Amino acid sequence: MASSLTGKVVLITGAARGIGAETARQVARRGARVSLVGREPRLLAEVARELGPRHVWHEADVTDQAALDRAVAATVAALGGIDVVFANAGIASNGTVAVTPVDALVRTIEVNLIGVVRTISATLPHVTERRGYYLLMSSASALAPLPAMAPYSASKVAVEQFGNALRLEVAHKGVDVGVAHPSWIDTDLVRDQQRELSTFNQTLAALPGPFGKVTPLAECVDALVDGMERRRRKVFVPGSLAPLAAIRQFFSSPLAERATLKRAARMIPRLEREILALGRAFGQHSVGNQDVPEPPHAAE
DSSP, X not given: OOOTTTTOEEEEESOSSHHHHHHHHHHHHTTOEEEEEESOHHHHHHHHHHHOTTOEEEEOOTTOHHHHHHHHHHHHHHHSOOSEEEEOOOOOBOSOTTTSOHHHHHHHHIIIIIHHHHHHHHHHHHHHHXXXXXXXXXXXXXXXXXXXXXXXXXXXXXXXXXXXXXXXXXXXXXXXXXXXXXXXXXXXXXXHHHHHOHHHXXXXXXXXXXXXXEXXXXXXXXXXXXXXXXXXXXXXXXXXXXXXXXXXXXXGSHHHHHHHHHHHHHHHHHHHHHHHHHTOSBOTTOGGGGTSOOOTTTTO
């Protein structure tokens, strides 16, 4: 049975590695033509060569509207239009608000939230013309707060609500909007944290159920591509997050907070020392390192 993506044009941001690159591979196997958009031209070119001549790549920072507009225009010129947009580009800063440079805190929100807004603005006329579909990358962190993830969680909550409101605005035009909520996925972002921060591994082991599970990349992308094919409004990875999303208010309740506060009192001082010793606001492979200077106390 042919995939509903066969013959469609899929634009993916953050497509150079990880979830973006693997999603590009899977939708290409289903007969889609892919436009890879991101900030790492060498890796984008490698993925495009792997996919074949029917696919294109464009270097663009999702916080740069002019660059995004050029990438979208070039995509339409080369592939004829846009049917699906996967707004996937994202970064995660290390550490707490107290020890993370403000530029890194702001940059995380700019990429994860403002980048989604700019991506939608650049592509919406073309997706509307094709009565297409958006999949916006939120996170399990939008469902439950965790210490040391303030800017990331804030951006992902905002992406979810932006998508929920956008869905209501464009449904009568035949455009559907989905929001994805992955937990920890086996990508460079998570592996950097596991390798560089012992407190991350301790925290992960203490989290309950799917909030502490690291999902293989292929399993995550299977769920995302199924969401694209079925134009789903929500995608949860792992799927066991879905019922927890329905009771998310509990995770911000005084009862849940008391348990988290006990762990945080032990973990946060150790984490802050690790971050200062590391001397970077982002993981080793994050493009965020190109934007933000080292933490001011890294040499201590």
